[in-house]
Amino acid sequence: MLDRVLGVSMASLGFAQSFFKRLPDLPKDVQKRLPELLGKFEAGTHAGLHLEKPNATADERGRTIRINQFWRGVVMAPVRGDHYVLFDILPHDDAYEWLANHTFAINGATQEVEIVNVSAMKAAAAKLPGAGADPSPGMFDAYEDAVLMELGIEPSYVPLVRRARSDADLDLLAQAVPGSQVQVLEMLAAGYTVREIRAELGLTVAAGAAAKASPGVLASPTVFIPKGARELQDALDNPLEQWRIFLHPSQRRIAYRDRYAGSVRVTGGAGTGKTVVALHRAHHLARRLPVGPKHPVLVTTFVRTLADDLRANLASLDSVTGVDTSALIEVTTVDALARRVVTTAEGASPKVTDDEETLTSLWSMAAASSHVPFPPTMLRQEWENVILARGVRTLADYLTVSRAGRGQALTKAQRAEVWTAVEIFLGHLRRAGERTFLQLADDAARYALALPASDLHPHVVVDEAQDLHPAQWRLLRAVVPDAPDDLFIVGDAHQRIYDHRVALTTMGINVRGRSHRLRLNYRTSEEILSFATGLMTGQAVDDLDGGEDSLDGYRSAFRGTQPPTLRGYPTLADELTGLVNTVGTWIHGGIAPSEIGIAARTRKGVDAVVEVLRPGFEVSPLDRKSRGGIEVGTMHRMKGLEYRAMAVVDISARSVPLPHAITPPAVDTAAHAKDTLRELCLLYVACTRAREFLSISWHGEPSPFLSRPGDRSSGADQN
Incomplete structure (x- = not known):
């Protein structure tokens, strides 16, 4: 819905994506007037809305429209034609001040509609080194103006960009230049090649393409053009749902690629839209399934609340696209998947314990009963992160298995002592007829390996990948054939809340050449994000496949x-x-x-x-x-x-x-x-x-x- 392109001849009103973030702040009576506002445009009576061009507007296209006596809409008018875009609704004086300090632009590379803060640009210009005043090389001297513009840098910004000499100068630009353009500059400064930036951000539209488009048509993925009052009302009733299924052009390239040769990994910091990309990918894969598929696309996540949100957002995506995928996509937690596989294989629902107090008590009892010189926490970690993680079944195997990544070395005699304590712990669970969720995943993985190909899922989309245990990865690898578009994996190790570290290659999952990293946070304000990333300063975090990740450029x-x-x-x-x-x-x-x-x-x-x-x-x-x-x-x-x-x-x-x-x-x-x-x-x-x-x-x-x-x-x- 949010990325529908306007291609009609009658008067219309589009809504900038950013408007939906401001919507909840508006009074209810103002929100209720929006369908009426749209209707006046469709009926050609919008001139009665006091569509005015202020005397002190920074952009020739800037207009205000009357919502009521107090509130005014901030609108971008076309150079020609009758297609308008609403950016905000503000008190009367604030609306006029906004237009005096902002201009509009359409990014030539992404087609995003962007807002430029003129005051911020002037402030940056005043602080940047003057042209010719600093003899040191410019940060972007290696790139011709045409190249910068092809990457989406607004032509009028290029002289300002040329004055940047240091990271401090780049920080000044970041306070003034629209976000998508800052991302390009930061990637250039970090050493990315032009080809890599185009591939990473999905920049396929050359600069100037927007100008060549029909002047009466606004073709932007960041403008929502409702078909009528009912569709607009749906968007107004659920503004967060509209936000949650929005895709940036660089994300769309990842989600809607026709075919991947194998598994795909998408990483990125909190709020960069990884889950949204995963949802769109699942939707895309589901729409390509044959009629009446035996098994649906499987979407897995970590906890029930996340699964509930995924289902709700998929329903919103169905509503937007007009395609019902409810029978083509199954959303579940990894634990629920494991339970289902085990129940089918064993003919009865397994009894699972996840009560932390009970498990802590059992490990304390096992440590005391075995008289081992190790604390209960160490025994549990050894069992979960070595024995269970590596699928060890016998003491003989445990005596020789690699313990890479564990800090405390253990002799064979000490391993035997650990094994004794583990056997005591497991014995109590067996007598109670119980198992942990990690045991459940381990058992389910073994059962799934024996399934015929006809009982496997055609595709699996994995959310919150950073917190999955190796046993859970073995299960996911087993329920989908090793084939093109088998696993689509999204995660962020900076958000790992369980001590489960896995390199995908060790799980039989190869993402080489099919990895993507998202850098732009759409959820959290810059002020909050700066605080949160400050917490992680200096921390070494993996990239889910044996390498190291960072928040650079985030x-x-x-x-x-x-x-x-x-x-x-x-x-x-x-x-x-x-x-x-x-x-x-x-x-x-x-x-x-x-x-x-x-x-x-x-x-x-x-x-x-x-x-x-x-x-x-x-x-x-x-x-x-x-x-x-x-x-x-x-x-x-x-x-x-x-x-x-x-x-x-x-x-x-x-x-x-x-x-x-x-x-x-x-x-x-x-x-x-x-x-x-x-x-x-x-x-x-x-x-x-x-x-x-x-x-x-x-x-x-x-x-x-x-x-x-x-x-x-x-x-x-x-x-």
Whole structure:
């Protein structure tokens, strides 16, 4: 819907993609007038809307239209023809000021409609080295003007780009130049070739193509042209759904490629649209299935709440395209897939335990009963990340299996001691008729390997790949044939919240030459993103296939209205009172309860938040099936979700990192480092759920993670 191209002759009104992000902030009576507004354009009576060109407009195409006495729409008019685009609705004076300080542009390489902040451009120009004033080489001297313009750099910006001499100059440009063009400049500065940039960003349209197009037709993937009032109303009723299924041209190239020769990997930081790309890929693959396929395209993710969101977004995509894929795509969690495979093979539903207190107690009992000189946490990690991860079945195999990546070396005698404790643990599970979810995946993988080709899925799309255990990867590899377009994998190791590290090649999954990295964050404001990435400064993170990933070039598509707020309190009661005040302020400011999320590290922390909020607000804990109102959950439960406003509570030294989740350095230094990074990633995940507002609080001493370089906000308030 959002990328439909306008190709009609009557008057029309399009809506810039950015408008849907502002929509929830508008008064309800203003929102209700939009279908009427569209109708006036379609009926040719839009002249009665006081379509005016202000005297002090920075762009000849700038217009305002009257919504009511107080509100005005900011519109781009065509040079010729009768096709307009609405960018924002603002109070009267603000609308005129906006047009005095902004111009419009159509990117010649991507066809995106872009907004240029004239004031920001002037400020950058005043600070950049003057032409000829600095004899040092320019950052982009190696590229001719024509090449820069073919990559989408607006011709009028080229002289300004030529003045950049350093990374500091590039940062100045980033504050003024539209996001897609900044991305090009950053990639050039990082050493990417022009060919690599074209391939990475899907730049197939040469500069000037937009000008050659029919002057009365706006062909942009970032403008929504509703077919009528009903389609517009659907978009207005579900603005977040429109946002969540939007594809940038560079993402579209990945999602809608006709055929890949094998498996594909897509990585990128939080909010870069990996899941959206995965959804579109699944939709594309489903539409190519033969009539009446025996098995659907399989889409897997990590937790139920994510699966629910994926189904909802696929339904939105179906509505937009007019194609019903409900019978062609199955969305499930990896755990649910494992349960189904085992149930089919064994003829009965397996009994699975995932209660952390029970598992912790069993490992403590196993350690005590076997008299091993190892703590329960080390035994569990050894079982999950060595024995189960490598499919070890016997002591003989365990004595010789590689333990690469584990920090503490073990002699054969020590391995035998570990094996004794593991056998005690497993014996208790067997007597109870239970198994863990990782055991379930391991069993399911063995059953799936025996399935005939006719019982396999034609394609598998994997979301949140960074948290999958090797046993789960073996299952996914087994349920799809090794063939073109077999596995489409998206993930971000910076968001890994479980200690499961896998190189895809070791799982029989080859993505060489079919890997893509997304860099532009569409969810989180630049202010919040800068804080979150500051948390990860200096951390070595893998790329899901044995290499190293980084957040270089990772940036936000928009700036927010305020930086994150960090507040410390003397006691937990004081912190919870502060949370109630923060939530009340957000709601009073027009943020709906369902647009607010609250995360805590522990279940106990979640319960405390729910208890303090329930008297005055509608609250929905994320571990319940029903959702609505303010959503509260552990950091683990927040995976893949997003909110306009996010509060992350109890980021105290006693809670983050959580002491019992960290291996003591005296026991295993490597495990301690991995555990600490995992806890840091949890905080990073929680913070990047926020789009516009982020509040972080603690009581007593703050988490040591909050003293990392670059993560202190100007909104910090240390009480």
